[in-house]
Amino acid sequence: MMQSGSGTWDIEPALTVTGQSGMIGYGAQASYRWRTKDANESGFAFGDKAQASGWVSYLVDSGFSLTSRLTWEHEGQILGQYNGPHNSRTPSDIQANYGGDTVLAGFGANIALPVGGRHRPQVGMEIGVPLYQDLNGIQLPEDWRVSLSLSQTF
Numbered sequence: 491m492m493q494s495g496s497g498t499w500d501i502e503p504a505l506t507v508t509g510q511s512g513m514i515g516y517g518a519q520a521s522y523r524w525r526t527k528d529a530n531e532s533g534f535a536f537g538d539k540a541q542a543s544g545w546v547s548y549l550v551d552s553g554f555s556l557t558s559r560l561t562w563e564h565e566g567q568i569l570g571q572y573n574g575p576h577n578s579r580t581p582s583d584i585q586a587n588y589g590g591d592t593v594l595a596g597f598g599a600n601i602a603l604p605v606g607g608r609h610r611p612q613v614g615m616e617i618g619v620p621l622y623q624d625l626n627g628i629q630l631p632e633d634w635r636v637s638l639s640l641s642q643t644f
Contacts, residue, residue: 497530515547533573537566553602565589587627594618614639
């Protein structure tokens, strides 16, 4: 039974830059998750993770925009092995079958809800399609992603 958290102290700096020119918005973000320990109390550590993303949006009207995004993700292999009694019965139990590189294209829409005055809540939906996947070991490739969000600015 592997734990749900990393079990290590992780440092995750990120840098985000955004801008707008008329009806077009744009931005980029880069982040890195550094696992500060080589192993947690259970004898293993997840791999470091790097991510870079760029996006463009078009404001169709005051409450509706369309978006496109391109994201690169890299996740390192698991280091070490769970130090408790266990068997590696399936490919997902083998540390070498974790991590890899992915490039994803996302297309979405954002709709501001007609409540809340100046700070209206916003619903967003994005569909992502992998353009490139180089996964470590034996992993099922990802076919697509769907993201649904609800946000509120104050």
